[in-house]
Amino acid sequence: MEKIVLFIKTYKNDLIVFKKLLGSIIKHNKDNLPLVVSVNDEDFVLFDNEFKERNFKLIKDSHIYTCTVENKWIYQQIIKSQLHKLNICENYVCIDSDSYFIKDFYFYDFMYSDEIPYTVIHEQKELFGWSNNNIKEIGFNPKDEFLNDRKYIMDKLERKGKIYDFGPSPVIWSTKVWQSFEENYLRDNNLTFKSCFEERPSEFTWYGEWLLKNNIIPIYPAEPLFKVFHYKKQYTDFLKQKFTLESLEENYFGVVLQSNWNKKEEKKRFKFFR
Numbered sequence: 326m327e328k329i330v331l332f333i334k335t336y337k338n339d340l341i342v343f344k345k346l347l348g349s350i351i352k353h354n355k356d357n358l359p360l361v362v363s364v365n366d367e368d369f370v371l372f373d374n375e376f377k378e379r380n381f382k383l384i385k386d387s388h389i390y391t392c393t394v395e396n397k398w399i400y401q402q403i404i405k406s407q408l409h410k411l412n413i414c415e416n417y418v419c420i421d422s423d424s425y426f427i428k429d430f431y432f433y434d435f436m437y438s439d440e441i442p443y444t445v446i447h448e449q450k451e452l453f454g455w456s457n458n459n460i461k462e463i464g465f466n467p468k469d470e471f472l473n474d475r476k477y478i479m480d481k482l483e484r485k486g487k488i489y490d491f492g493p494s495p496v497i498w499s500t501k502v503w504q505s506f507e508e509n510y511l512r513d514n515n516l517t518f519k520s521c522f523e524e525r526p527s528e529f530t531w532y533g534e535w536l537l538k539n540n541i542i543p544i545y546p547a548e549p550l551f552k553v554f555h556y557k558k559q560y561t562d563f564l565k566q567k568f569t570l571e572s573l574e575e576n577y578f579g580v581v582l583q584s585n586w587n588k589k590e591e592k593k594r595f596k597f598f599r
Contacts, residue, residue, distance in 0.1 A: 339422035349425035409500035443547035449490040491533030
């Protein structure tokens with residue numbers, strides 16, 4: 326069993342951005358961490374043909390878990406949270422397709438020791454500082470939704486104190502935590518991953534709050550691994566301030582241009598992120 330793997334859950338609509346992510350992994354994966362890619366069952370043949378010669382393990386989602394969920398976002402969360410069922414790794418870096426690495430990375434960038442991973446945990450102050458000044462442009466205050474979801478899950482798991490964010494993607498997850506969550510929370514409350522995530526679709530928070538409640542593994546905090554541009558204006562503001570790719574490399578391993586606004590732009594290929 327691997328100590329840690331890179332894991333990507335993707336599908337045919339993200340094929341273009343997935344190729345970009347894959348290229349960045351090939352370039353920057355200096356310790357040759359194993360890569361596992363899971364795709365919707367109906368997309369498997371497409372990916373299998375597209376990547377005939379590949380240096381990653383390609384699997385169908387149904388090899389991890391079989392479920393029927395209309396909401397694609399919740400469906401992805403369910404698949405991503407259950408890699409422990411394959412018994413192939415102890416920990417994994419879960420990466421979204423709309424990401425890519427910008428500098429070299431190694432085993433110990435994700436692992437505190439040979440046995441214990443880092444945990445992404447912070448208060449999301451950077452995003453909320455920016456969004457507070459741009460509520461009119463983006464149409465709402467992201468902090469309101471954030472607090473609503475986090476407080477709900479905190480109350481469910483009976484935790485008080487500071488409100489944390491355990492994302493955004495990529496995140497470093499221990500299979501021990503997800504297995505414990507399934508066996509000791511979902512089953513004890515007659516729930517499934519599907520019903521739980523439909524109740525509150527925030528897999529990052531369920532994972533982090535369960536870990537804080539039970540201390541299944543020691544927590545060694547890590548700030549977000551990638552610079553995430555949640556909104557197009559956030560990205561354009563960044564460019565207007567004349568930041569450079571090199572400035573991001575100081576603090577981040579990669580970039581996320583969220584696909585909810587970036588899919589059309591990705592086809593044009595942003596001149597800054599090349």
